[in-house]
Amino acid sequence: MTATEDRELRRAMRGLLQDVPPSAVPLEAIVRRGKGIRLRRAGAAVGGLALAGIVAATTLALAGGRHQAAPATVPVGPVAPGGVIAQGVADGHPWRLAAQNIADPGYPCLPGITINGTDADWVYPAPGTAGVVALGPALPGFGFGFIQLPADINGVTVNGHDRVQAVIVAACGDRYHIVGFAYPLTVPLRVTVVNPPPGWSTVTMPVISTQPPSAATTPENPGLWINTASVPDQEASGILASGHLSGQEWLIWLMTGAAGDCYAFNGAGNQMGSCGPMSTPTGPETIVALPLGFPNPGSGATGYAVQVSPGTAHLKAVLSDGSVELVTPRVVDGRKYAAFIVPSSLRLSRLIWLDARGRIIASTTALPPYGYVQFQP
Amino acid sequence: MSDPRDELAAVPDIITTDGGEGFSAFAVSRWPGLVRLAFGLTGDRWMAEDIAQTALARAYVAWRRVSRADDPDAYLRRILVNASHRRFRARRVTEQPGDLPETPVDGPADLVGERAALLAALRQLPPRQRAVVVLRYWEDLTDAQIGAALGCSPGTVRSQLSRALAKLRTSSALAEGDDA
Numbered sequence: 001m002t003a004t005e006d007r008e009l010r011r012a013m014r015g016l017l018q019d020v021p022p023s024a025v026p027l028e029a030i031v032r033r034g035k036g037i038r039l040r041r042a043g044a045a046v047g048g049l050a051l052a053g054i055v056a057a058t059t060l061a062l063a064g065g066r067h068q069a070a071p072a073t074v075p076v077g078p079v080a081p082g083g084v085i086a087q088g089v090a091d092g093h094p095w096r097l098a099a100q101n102i103a104d105p106g107y108p109c110l111p112g113i114t115i116n117g118t119d120a121d122w123v124y125p126a127p128g129t130a131g132v133v134a135l136g137p138a139l140p141g142f143g144f145g146f147i148q149l150p151a152d153i154n155g156v157t158v159n160g161h162d163r164v165q166a167v168i169v170a171a172c173g174d175r176y177h178i179v180g181f182a183y184p185l186t187v188p189l190r191v192t193v194v195n196p197p198p199g200w201s202t203v204t205m206p207v208i209s210t211q212p213p214s215a216a217t218t219p220e221n222p223g224l225w226i227n228t229a230s231v232p233d234q235e236a237s238g239i240l241a242s243g244h245l246s247g248q249e250w251l252i253w254l255m256t257g258a259a260g261d262c263y264a265f266n267g268a269g270n271q272m273g274s275c276g277p278m279s280t281p282t283g284p285e286t287i288v289a290l291p292l293g294f295p296n297p298g299s300g301a302t303g304y305a306v307q308v309s310p311g312t313a314h315l316k317a318v319l320s321d322g323s324v325e326l327v328t329p330r331v332v333d334g335r336k337y338a339a340f341i342v343p344s345s346l347r348l349s350r351l352i353w354l355d356a357r358g359r360i361i362a363s364t365t366a367l368p369p370y371g372y373v374q375f376q377p
Numbered sequence: 378m379s380d381p382r383d384e385l386a387a388v389p390d391i392i393t394t395d396g397g398e399g400f401s402a403f404a405v406s407r408w409p410g411l412v413r414l415a416f417g418l419t420g421d422r423w424m425a426e427d428i429a430q431t432a433l434a435r436a437y438v439a440w441r442r443v444s445r446a447d448d449p450d451a452y453l454r455r456i457l458v459n460a461s462h463r464r465f466r467a468r469r470v471t472e473q474p475g476d477l478p479e480t481p482v483d484g485p486a487d488l489v490g491e492r493a494a495l496l497a498a499l500r501q502l503p504p505r506q507r508a509v510v511v512l513r514y515w516e517d518l519t520d521a522q523i524g525a526a527l528g529c530s531p532g533t534v535r536s537q538l539s540r541a542l543a544k545l546r547t548s549s550a551l552a553e554g555d556d557a
Binding site for chain 1: 399400403546
């Protein structure tokens with residue numbers, strides 16, 4: 001095949017598949033199916049026990065709360081100032097990976113790893129855990145990664161030539177022995193540990209999903225970290241909003257964890273879910289749209305969830321008919337979120353952030369029809 | 378819909394069943410990509426969604442193993458490809474060939490025409506060749522990765538791809554699409 005044919009086929013394939021609209025994720029149906037498979041495998045008699053086990057495990061997970069990891073072995077040594085793990089300049093754009101508190105002021109400390117002060121990833125002391133992120137237009141063409149290393153490993157080699165030294169950082173009372181680096185998205189990431197000690201396996205880094213073809217450098221989900229599977233996936237969850245519309249009840253809830261801030265909107269028998277980056281108190285607001293009727297406009301209500309800055313007392317949503325919804329944020333695990341729905345006959349025209357005195361902090365009309373956008377007030 | 382408190386009670390069942398911690402977030406993040414890949418493999422939107430559901434349901438069952446795998450996406454791809462092949466075999470027996478499947482979205486006439494032409498060209502390929510083409514030109518996988526998804530050697534992938542491309546080159550549907 002010639003290079004031209006090759007290019008044409010890629011382009012045509014992209015044209016065919018890129019615009020296949022993502023429908024709502026049928027989570028309940030998937031889980032139901034999965035349970036059905038399990039039951040079929042286990043047999044009907046054992047199936048009842050299996051379900052009982054599920055309930056018990058669920059209860060324990062809820063009661064357990066935040067993941068409690070065993071303390072990691074961190075070498076003795078000076079702690080890097082400001083929690084900075086690594087920093088540099090990538091293609092003219094400065095970047096900085098740091099460990100910091102990502103909770104709003106006045107709430108219990110929540111440690112996270114941030115890139116340029118925002119787009120956080122939960123972190124807890126556990127050697128071997130790793131994560132990668134790309135920011136898209138804000139830092140084009142580069143990914144950023146971290147690995148927590150055991151005390152007897154001083155650093156790693158990235159893509160065969162860049163030797164990166166581990167540092168000790170502290171956040172929320174815990175210390176982390178950690179290495180951070182930037183790497184070009186055009187090259188598959190390969191990290192090696194020189195002379196790994198016994199019990200330490202090879203580093204397998206997660207892969208950032210880019211817009212196909214994968215040689216492209218535009219991440220599918222800018223600002224969302226991708227972690228190794230050993231990271232606990234859910235840190236906290238809570239209902240952000242609920243109500244009635246046209247006689248039917250609806251609910252928007254948050255699950256925050258390794259996949260970022262994930263929201264689900266349940267209404268009229270349908271469900272729509274989406275995940276967005278976790279911001280920091282000083283970082284941008286992440287505005288997530290959850291259209292039940294996607295991709296057909298007007299065929300279902302749209303849920304909106306916004307992680308708002310600490311000074312936000314209310315979020316005012318102006319709809320296309322001029323009506324206004326005033327939303328009071330709720331705090332989930334030390335961070336503020338606001339959520340509301342827009343009926344299918346209307347659309348969201350503007351969002352306005354208000355402080356406790358009713359003064360406008362910021363407003364925007366750049367609102368997503370689905371997925372997420374980030375907005376810096 | 379039931380009481381919201383009941384919905385809340387249902388939430389943990391979705392997000393933290395036994396062995397299923399993090400499955401919800403995983404499923405949410407992979408769903409659009411799986412549906413697109415499945416649509417490429419089947420050319421049928423509804424079948425694509427069904428197959429994507431099947432793949433995730435199987436991942437749910439094996440979640441402990443999947444979540445610890447070096448490459449969970451490779452595992453999902455393999456399930457998806459197998460499910461689409463099984464579906465193709467069942468369909469071949471029970472269904473008559475129908476009209477062109479609907480295109481995924483509306484758009485300018487030439488774009489819609491090109492999509493329909495490519496779908497038609499892909500339908501002319503046997504399932505395995507079609508899978509090789511989609512995995513190469515959409516997922517951008519290497520021969521080895523495609524081989525892992527299909528359960529065959531990289532050499533077989535290359536020969537299947539070569540045959541598929543030869544057919545696509547002579548495909549009148551694709552030629553019409555190119556002209557559009």
